[in-house]
Amino acid sequence: MTQSIVDTLSSLKVIPVIQINRAEDAIWLGEILTQNQLPVAEITFRTPVAAKAIKLMHEHFPELILCAGTVLTAQQADMAKEAGARFVISPGYNPSTVDYCLNNGIDIVPGINNPSQIEIALEKGLTLLKFFPAEASGGVKMLKALASPYAQAQFMPTGGISLNNVSDYLAIPQVVACGGSWIATADTIDKQDKETIVNHIQSIHSLLKTHKG
Numbered sequence: 001m002t003q004s005i006v007d008t009l010s011s012l013k014v015i016p017v018i019q020i021n022r023a024e025d026a027i028w029l030g031e032i033l034t035q036n037q038l039p040v041a042e043i044t045f046r047t048p049v050a051a052k053a054i055k056l057m058h059e060h061f062p063e064l065i066l067c068a069g070t071v072l073t074a075q076q077a078d079m080a081k082e083a084g085a086r087f088v089i090s091p092g093y094n095p096s097t098v099d100y101c102l103n104n105g106i107d108i109v110p111g112i113n114n115p116s117q118i119e120i121a122l123e124k125g126l127t128l129l130k131f132f133p134a135e136a137s138g139g140v141k142m143l144k145a146l147a148s149p150y151a152q153a154q155f156m157p158t159g160g161i162s163l164n165n166v167s168d169y170l171a172i173p174q175v176v177a178c179g180g181s182w183i184a185t186a187d188t189i190d191k192q193d194k195e196t197i198v199n200h201i202q203s204i205h206s207l208l209k210t211h212k213g
Ligand SMILES: O=C(O)C(=O)C[C@H](O)[C@H](O)COP(=O)(O)O
Pocket: 017, 044, 069, 070, 071, 089, 090, 091, 092, 111, 132, 158, 159, 160, 161, 179, 180, 181, 182
């Protein structure tokens, strides 16, 4: 992972986790994200059109920081990279997928929620890790406890994060950015409810204005 991507994620602070059912929705969604100063998206491989959606968003908005989520296999990692994703994210630590990515120049942020997984990742040289599922694993208290022995590790908590608790996670120095599907849910995307998505992005900006750090 390049430092410049980590820096960008760290300045944006919130990453919309997006499940797209119709690939072409990626175009208006990319426009909304770009126009509303949240130029980042994690498109999940939870639907068969994920790679196509990444490709469309990348072609129309090359400045967007795009990553692929729910990447479970080497094949999905390849598809994501080819479509234009800058890195891939997985919910857990899958040793064969991680090794494939490391051997093929694909940046990966694996999911962890315990110390053993963190140590396995650090041993591989992976220092940016997804803390998933954040809330169900013990939330802010758990992440603080998990992070403290590993000064070199940085985290992207995801899972159960919303406007109500995002500031608490961002206050942890080792947190780079938080992911969340609440910004653009599958349902709002299906309904092309642009207003709701823009409102969510604006609420994030308002909240972040008051957030220190
Ligand atoms: O790791 C992956 O690739 C995932 O797909 C997990 C998602 O990031 C979370 O499920 C989003 O969590 P919520 O914001 O609570 O909906």
